[in-house]
Amino acid sequence: MEAKGDQETNTFSEVSEGQAKILFPDAGDVFYNPVQEFNRDVSVAVIKAFGEIYEPYSYHGRWVKPKKPEDGESSASSPPPLRILEALSATGLRSVRYAKEIPNATDVIANDMSKKAVEHIQTNIERNNCADRVTANCADACHYMHSSVQEKRFFDVVDLDPYGSAAMFLDGAVQCVSEGGLLCVTCTDLAVLCGAHGEASYGKYGSVAIRSAFCQEQALRILLSSISSHAGRYHRYIVPVVCIQVDFYVRVFVRVYTSQGKVKHATANLANVYQCTGCSSFHLQPCARIVEKGGGNVKILPGLGPPVSPQCDECSSKFHVGGPIWTPAMYDKALVVRVVDDVAARREAFGTADRIIGMLTVITEELPDVALYYCARKLSNVFSCPSPKHLAFVSALMRLGHRVSFVHSSPSGFKTDAPASVVMDVMRSWIAQNPPGKAVTTDSPTARLRARQAKVEACFDILSEANPPSRSGSLLRHQVNPEPGWGPKCRAKKRKADNSIETQEDKRKRLQNKRRKIPPVDLKKYACKSFKQGKCPLSEEECRYSHIPADEPVDTTADTPVDAPADAPAAEIAMKVDEE
Numbered sequence: 001m002e003a004k005g006d007q008e009t010n011t012f013s014e015v016s017e018g019q020a021k022i023l024f025p026d027a028g029d030v031f032y033n034p035v036q037e038f039n040r041d042v043s044v045a046v047i048k049a050f051g052e053i054y055e056p057y058s059y060h061g062r063w064v065k066p067k068k069p070e071d072g073e074s075s076a077s078s079p080p081p082l083r084i085l086e087a088l089s090a091t092g093l094r095s096v097r098y099a100k101e102i103p104n105a106t107d108v109i110a111n112d113m114s115k116k117a118v119e120h121i122q123t124n125i126e127r128n129n130c131a132d133r134v135t136a137n138c139a140d141a142c143h144y145m146h147s148s149v150q151e152k153r154f155f156d157v158v159d160l161d162p163y164g165s166a167a168m169f170l171d172g173a174v175q176c177v178s179e180g181g182l183l184c185v186t187c188t189d190l191a192v193l194c195g196a197h198g199e200a201s202y203g204k205y206g207s208v209a210i211r212s213a214f215c216q217e218q219a220l221r222i223l224l225s226s227i228s229s230h231a232g233r234y235h236r237y238i239v240p241v242v243c244i245q246v247d248f249y250v251r252v253f254v255r256v257y258t259s260q261g262k263v264k265h266a267t268a269n270l271a272n273v274y275q276c277t278g279c280s281s282f283h284l285q286p287c288a289r290i291v292e293k294g295g296g297n298v299k300i301l302p303g304l305g306p307p308v309s310p311q312c313d314e315c316s317s318k319f320h321v322g323g324p325i326w327t328p329a330m331y332d333k334a335l336v337v338r339v340v341d342d343v344a345a346r347r348e349a350f351g352t353a354d355r356i357i358g359m360l361t362v363i364t365e366e367l368p369d370v371a372l373y374y375c376a377r378k379l380s381n382v383f384s385c386p387s388p389k390h391l392a393f394v395s396a397l398m399r400l401g402h403r404v405s406f407v408h409s410s411p412s413g414f415k416t417d418a419p420a421s422v423v424m425d426v427m428r429s430w431i432a433q434n435p436p437g438k439a440v441t442t443d444s445p446t447a448r449l450r451a452r453q454a455k456v457e458a459c460f461d462i463l464s465e466a467n468p469p470s471r472s473g474s475l476l477r478h479q480v481n482p483e484p485g486w487g488p489k490c491r492a493k494k495r496k497a498d499n500s501i502e503t504q505e506d507k508r509k510r511l512q513n514k515r516r517k518i519p520p521v522d523l524k525k526y527a528c529k530s531f532k533q534g535k536c537p538l539s540e541e542e543c544r545y546s547h548i549p550a551d552e553p554v555d556t557t558a559d560t561p562v563d564a565p566a567d568a569p570a571a572e573i574a575m576k577v578d579e580e
Contacts, residue, residue: 016043018349020096022124034237035375038159038352039251040094043184045356046242046253047157048102049338050182051079057179059152061257070298081106085148085155085176087141087169088112088162092121101349111137111144145172154178161186167204167226174231174238177256182241186224188249193219198322210322211212212275212282213375216245216409221371223252224326228266237262242339243330244359245409252330264300265290270324271371274308278317278445279382281420282372283307287324314424314452315445329368338362358475362408365468366415370403373413373421383427385436385444390414390462395466396426396458411478421455428454 012023015038057063086095095110110121118138124415125134137144138139141160148154149172160166166185177183187193192200194215200207207227209218220243238254245251267288275282286303293299308319340360347353380387388396394404395416402418416423422547431450440446448475528545530536540547 015091015093017093017351018097019100020093020124022093022096022126023093023120023127024030025120033420035162035247036248036249038355039186039249040097041352042242042251042356043094043159044097044101044246045339045343046082046335047082047098047182047184048107048573049335049342050157050241050253051102052080052338053398054080054082054156055181055530056080056156058064059154063072063179077312079104082156083107083109083154083178083220084157085145086111086159086161087145087173088160089121089136090117092124092136094159094161094381095134096124096128096130097122098570099130100128106133108134109137111139111141112579113138113140115326115563125188141169145169145176148176153447154232155181157182159184160398163188165189165204170227170230171233174227174236175234175516176257177273179258180255181526183227183238183254183256184251185227185254186249187219187223187253189248190216190248191221192444193222193250195322207324208322210273210275210320213280213378214372216250216283217272217324217407218325220245220249220252221325222256222323223250223328224330225270226326227252227254228269228326231256232263232266234258235260237266239332240326240328240330240333241332242360242363243407246359267300268327269328271327271534272321272323273372274306274319274321276312276315276317276319278312278315279424279449280378281312281424282315283420284327284371285323286327294539313422315448317445319378325369325371331363331366331368333368336364340364352477355479358470358477361470361475362406362468362477365404365405365470366407367405367417368509370417373407373415374409375410375413375436375541377412379423379427382446383431383436383449384438384440385427386434387418388430388434389462391462391466392460393430395427395463396429396460399459399468400426400456404466406471408477424449424452425456426452426458428452429458430458430460433460449522 011503015022015024015034017040025060036424041559055066057065074466082102082108084095084105086098086099086109089095089110089112092110095108098105099108102109109239111126112118112121112406114568118218119134125131125136153176158173158181160169160173160183164187166187168187173183173185189204191197191533192204192207193200195209195211195218198208198210201207201222204230205222206234207222207225209215224240224243225240231434236256236258238253238256240356242253243251268286270287271284272287273282273284275565284553285305285307289300291301317421327430340357341351343353343356350356376390376393378385389411394406397404397414397416397418400418400422402416402422404416404418407413407415428450432454437494469475509555523544524546527548528543531543531545531547536543537548
């Protein structure tokens, strides 16, 4: 398909998703990733469910609660209209889907700072006949959100789905969302959030990420901690409703409220993480504690700790320290169940309905008051033994009186309220019943773990209650990548001054020596060494150096770098100038 007009002739591919049909430029100058269909499907379902229970506040210098119906008046009414901002829209697909699939989404702003992207957005809006509900806007996302706050134009839903980190957009987003409104945030920089670059994690999100088996959930909780920190600067606090880690990104949905009192409690929602470098056990150190003073009053005091000794009690190794991370529940079970029921009733409306139902069902089964999880495979690796069956290990912990649940972000992960010592003792019991044949190095963490005597005797017979409904019902929980190259795509391609697409070779030339500043040097002041030897194939005009006859002196006046020979090449001259 070709489109002609004011722009250069370009080819487009039609993309159908949900009720939207958009044109995507094959040149790649506008970002689009088909892998994110699940992200968009979940967003449509969650915002629709949120809109059905949302009670908008009015703003008159401060937020005013909606009036409750008086006695005798019916409280049943149609859902209120939603004003939605998609701050980084790219093709406009998400905004068009919001307008067409969410009945009360009456005002959707599809914003992008790229003029080329906004042109495509407008084309797709007109193509889907939703110009009365979707408006294309060209502006910097941060500036637009901050200006909306100054003009008191708030949004019921703010959606951030950038390429990479959303850190730079959080400050404006937490301000321009309405009271009780929904903030949706996606981050695709999992390498940073999962601990591969702890220093970068602190720079972006204000928390140190550590490499661990629970890194996927750690990523979610670091992002929530960062959003909470940004909100607290404006006397606002967050309430997570749905938080998921999928494929190569994390996606969180939080409601934002205003209360100076609740902001003071925010510190108690954070904790630092101590993770053993040997056995990978972990312990949480709350940043603050809430003490009741009587009469309904409370006081926020610093947390007490540390929760560990200098060396691990299980393997005598040292600890890595990370955080702070968010520790309370990451979902609103009532809303999640509403989303699951809605998707199950309208499977044909979502291309990833099975995965939504399976993943959100697992989320409702997770222990809401337990942060982070263990990984059975990691424990087996630490003990250097065959891994027990997942259900058998979960059953062993349940028989000891502890709560256990599966997790949505790892096939072999499990949450439990059992202390680390009990988890390690269950592994020792497994080794006692199934002796490993592999020898281990003396005085290694594995040897020290095995040497300790188990204080409990675990039974690994499988309990029926250990198998959750999501697993027994064969729901799609952990999807295998359906095709090669399943993951993040390249950034949208840049255009050159002549409006042509920048090729890879153009990019190489543009970035060549971008960090090296070479001062301009008049090379004609220096004699050409090749010319003096009679080997220069270039003319006087073509050669960068001077073709001075051998019997004439070379001009080495004021601009000549110190100690630079007359026949020095350009690279050497530049180095001399840099040193000076």
